[in-house]
Amino acid sequence: MTPTALAPAVAQPGPKPRRVKLTDPAVGVWLAAAVVIVLGWLIVTLDGGSFFARANITTILSNCVALGLVAVGQSAVILTGSLDLSVAYLISLGTLVAAETMQDGSVVTGVLAVLALSVAVGLANGLIVTGLKVNAFIATLGTAFILRGWIEDNYTGPAGQVPASFRHLGYDRIGPVPVSVFLLAAVAAAVWFLTRRTRLGHHMYATGGDEHAARLSGVRTRRTVVVAHVICSLCVGAAALFLASRLGAGAPWAGTEARYDLESIAAVVLGGTALAGGRGGVAGTLGGVLILAVLDSVFNQLSVDPFFKNVVRGVVIIAAVALYARRGRKTA
Amino acid sequence: MPATREAPPPGGGAAPLLTMRNVSKSFLGVRVLHDVSLDLAAGEVHALVGENGAGKSTLMKVLAGEHVPDSGTIELDGTTHAFTHPQQAQAAGVGIIHQEFALLEHRTVAENVFLGREPTRYGMVDRRAMERRTGELLAELGESGVSPRAHVRDLSVARRQTVEIVKALASDVRVLVMDEPTAPLAEHEARLLHALVRRLADRGLGILYISHRLREVFELSHRITVLKDGRHVTTVPTADTDTDTIVRAMVGRELGAYYPPRARPGETGGTALTLRGGGNRRLHGIDLDLRSGEVTGIAGLQGSGRTSLARALFGAAPFTEGDMTVGGRTLRPRSPREAIRAGIALVTEDRKGEGLALRQSVRDNALLVTRAVPGQQHASAARGLAGLLDRVRLQARGGSDQQVQFLSGGNQQKVVIAKWLAAAPKVLLFDEPTRGVDVGAKAAIHTLVRDLAKEGLAVLIISSELPELIGMSDRILVMSDGRLAGELPAGAPEEDIMRLATGPADEGTAAA
Amino acid sequence: MTTATATPAPYKRIAAALGTGIPVYALLVVLLLALAVTDPGFYELDRFLAFVKRAAPLVILAAGQYLVIVSGEFDLSVGAIVTAGVVVAAQLYGSFPDAHWLVISLALVLAGAVVGLANGLITTALRVPSFITTLGMMLILEGAVFYWTGGSPKGVLPEDFRALGRNSAFGWLPWAVLVCLAVGAFAVWLMRRDYGRTLLATGDSERTAALAGVRVHRVRVLAFVLSGVAAALAAVLVGGFSGVSAQAGRGLEFEAITAVVLGGVVLGGGRGSVVAAMAGAFSLQALFTLLNLQGVSGALESTVQGVIVIAAVGLGAANWSRVRGAADRSRLRRRADSPGGTPS
């Protein structure tokens, strides 16, 4: 029998799916990022600035790092169909723990302490979501409140201090590229590998895509969700370490003042990951982060009113997601 | 009849591949399986038939480890198993293909096929191996047209089914359960599937084949087991039995024994709805007249367009061409709202997904339509709620405040019907009105449908249970591949219906 | 086997009937008792009214948020609407110092409705998840308002405008309390009306609702509009209560959602009562007051809040797991009983 006879209505997409497709959000995002960069360059140059000046590139890149790290983690949970609103406070606490342990301990102990903290918070989130069956939104909002209380109760203002050696992470650069970018690259690569190449990753996509189907196929969905939360928190921990090295001390508002919770979610969604889970990935998220960073830098160059920035950001985010929705409808 | 008979000896002889003994299972204190036993030989296609609610699917889910039996044993190759998670059943070599596919739309075929047991190299998922193996399996099934890298969302239903099968095969199953595999398939696709099933059996798999379509059951199977109301009725070699015997065993009574008397000639009134040349993506040139007081049955295989027709008439998947008049005025509903205003109602086949808001009360469900589409009947409906619920003979402990999710299938269906009666429709469309409804409630619904016709409503009824269709309808329209294949008088024999339904396909089957 | 769904044990049906509401009422009672213990004077009429008055804005926000959540969506923009409302009002008074308070208030309410409309349309028509829609709206509003006012409003809020949030009718009954009652009554009435029921049905099963002739988009959009209006009302009260402030609504969106969820309303829609949602708001306010009276450091306040929220919701979930289990099983059965679902 000829297989073609079997299914008349098969849409064989593209030449070969493995090759990059324009329908893949990640690609779209990076294209968008490219466009934004070109436009930015044009505008800035017309304005008499120099967009590709060393300093500017460095700024853009180093502005990517913190948000990038958080967003990468956030994409892990969102892929799995969950959400994490506690990241902002975890960052703040992370910087404080890092700075304080490093002050009277070694860098390594500081790093370990932060990562330990992260794992703990991640586990808590994951277990509350899966075990207590509390909606992720509320669960992580709750942990956020708890962390906040802990911070405000124990810290009044910046505390601790990181050794000079550790500060290199925040300040050194090779040519125009800040060292911290390599940290982001490493973490992103790790998470990308985890989500795309390991069984865990496949199960994360499956759980986010259709929990019931995943379970029927023998995927341990709960465990997957918990692990995703831990991964997210670890990335946040990395962000905290970076910020600590950059700030030279721990700051109770390091995470909240930058609204990393909502910003990271925005970046992830901007990166083409579906809020419902199961679609998207780290690559797109990085693109989203880059777009936001470039926008910021352009606004800086033109010294746009900071309030006006928010308006633009809001519009960009909504517009982007509306676009995805459109495309989704087409392929569906 | 097909040449599949000289396959392995029915049961007996060699030690069976699978043996289920005295399996019992209850839900919320209600027994749905009573000491059911069943065995399956390697290379055998063992058909499992029975009315909806007979317990077929539950039995299979027990076998697949999705339900844990209250009692009874499962033996595979002589080793006893007690499955508590699908994974264990898979590991033991039991694969199940659900009616609703457990596939991830946005993942590739290979990823779906190996979901939950991805092959790894150095901790990495070995995509290449995954895709190679998937490709091989697809090729073995003569499905080399499907790319292992294609996303499931881009595949047709038939191909998704193939993926499901490959998924089962990939875990080296020895027992493959297929739960109404041909239900979502168009006829020609179904026939290709039959060929596939035979090949699988020839490869030594034991296949448990659940189906409502007796014709394919007789074509495919070596043995037939009949379940009824959760009990094992009989297991017979297909060679030694015939349709009537099986049907009798399934229904447990002579056909049509309990269907309410049909409309007498005088009772049918004028036309309530006429359709000329109705068509859309799935339907072509449909001409239809529905008369008040008459029950019009629509027969046809799944995918023949029966449901599409009902939805088109109701404006849910509107006609793109054709003329339609309802109650004398011309209109082609573009939305359910318009249809409802015109006095059309549709009882959908997916009761829980489309008929009810499960977490709302009986009252809120019953009044939903009148609330959504307010009309003169609105106030009266609210007042007459109690009467309405009596009229559909609803039995709900919590009265009209009870959440419908806690009602039995039958009572839920009654709520759906009440919901539409509240809107005082002129044309009532039933799509599989008694699916998943226990025998008692079935009778009640049948009587109700007939009463409604008597009261002057024009009723259209779709059912894949031919006995029901024949028993209920004053005339039967048969559909096939989106067209009306013909009309038959009341009480026409199943064979005539099937002939029309399968249309020219029959020769094709004989050829196959 | 479908008879399996039939005849659940009575206690489950009771749980089903009030189920999700129970924890919050219990919590509220406990908190109010605790307040009575810590501060005997708390129940003197004026003191208690003052408490209600303080709670009023949050209660109103909760009522609005309830409508959105029960329809299966989110509204993160309400906090921004409150801030914007207060600042805009002051700004307007800056330009028209002797505008009538009613005019300004109505202007705000109208603006709130417009914002809600935008949220609704973007969410339904453009199919952007409401979480993102309203998040973006939040950024836009805050940005736009401060951009317009250069960060601080140019006018003052005159007494007559502030009366609603600050003064009392007949010298003893705060207007805010009256407004709160009115809104509460309206919300309850609305939920008993056709709209309320269809809204619930939509949140419960969109397909069912649509096939029953419900215009699901319109229903949802209206929910967003009402939420926006509620937020604007809250802005009038907040502005009245405490005057011009550039951060009047900070964090209110999360407080409102927390309150609603505390009230046992299920995120995802279709379940929960508006009364419970408003009770949730009262509980939250009572909690703040209690912690404040207890002299608990502002720091621990949020910790306690977090724990209580998680606990309350977890409790709700626990009560439900049984029933839900049953529902799951019946879903499994459905998958079995309906050949191919809806093929054509």
Added chain:
Amino acid sequence: MTPLRKHRLLAPGAAVFAAVLLASCSSDAPPASPGASASQSQDDKATEQSKFFEQDEYERQIRLADVTPEGPADKPWEQMLEPEMRDTAEFKKKGGLAGTHLCFSNAGVFNPWRQVGLKNMQAEVKLHKEITKFTVLDAQGKDDKQISDIEELTGKGCDALIVSPNTTATLTPAVEAACAKVPVIVFDRGVQTDCPVTFINPIGGYGYGSVAADFLVEKVKPKGKILALRISPGVDVLENRWSAAKVAFDKSELDVVEIKFTEGDTAKTKSIVADAISRHGQIDGVWMDAGATSVAAIEAFEDAGVDVPPITGEDQQDFLKAWKDKKLTAIAPTYPTFQWRTPVIAALDILAGKQVPKEWKLPQPTVTEENLDDYLQEGMPPLHYAMCGCEDLPGFPKDWGGK
């Protein structure tokens, strides 16, 4: 956990890696690790007084309050207290001041004080034709962003860099890095390094706090119950204000019954005050570490139907107005916004090679019963700060929102 493994290697790894490359590649990291002072202040934690309290600085500020400033009396923003001048020849701009490019890294404009201040600075810049370019980067209250902003500005060819740090400790490294490239002027909040050419600020938090506290000590009868309202913990300026007040209260016989954080939220302030009144029967005095919510506090008393006790606020119009209208016993120490004008002046002096004080201490006037009318300006917006010294600036009052 792959990220974990990855990371454990990475953090120190990156440091080492960087250290190796340090010779070859550029590093923006400051040579010496600062924060000696930070760790020192850590030690003070032991004492029950907050770690933000430093005795000698406290005494200095108290003393400065009575010093008569040098400079034009009618231009407080050009006055200086006990200046030790320093030479700035090294920074003299070649070819004169014409075409000066001034840069400003702003912590943000997240409160009216900073908004008024920024307007002052922009207006001041307009006064000087020689400034042809004035670049402002707003960090929106994010330490991390301000660090990048400073880095970015140092690469923009600014002749001088003005910095208003978002946080003392965390901005220090960035400022140090910048010092190496351009003359840096820091104002408002300090940094933990003396590399900036000059650090401009008014007398400071201790002065502010003690003025307010002393006022209450004087006006409120002994044993009186004092309610202390603070914005939020951890903001050094505010911490100083409180710690100074604490000293005064500890000496006095007043009884500080409650210390609460209002987060600058007026509604919350009203609630807190109302609760306090009901808990303690009466409140005899209110100390506030900032004026933002003092009107709300006043209203809370009115709404509770009790007389407004002696209260301290700041020089915001709404407070001054309430003070006058309601004939309150009040005082308004200030943290004058005119200090935003000084950095521009200083920058030009530096680029001109003129001497400037190492630490440019500005006077810190207080609004009292006597001079209240001078500062209560009709037609200015409620959140406008009276002590802006902006009356003579171009665009006043419109740009400040007045009429």
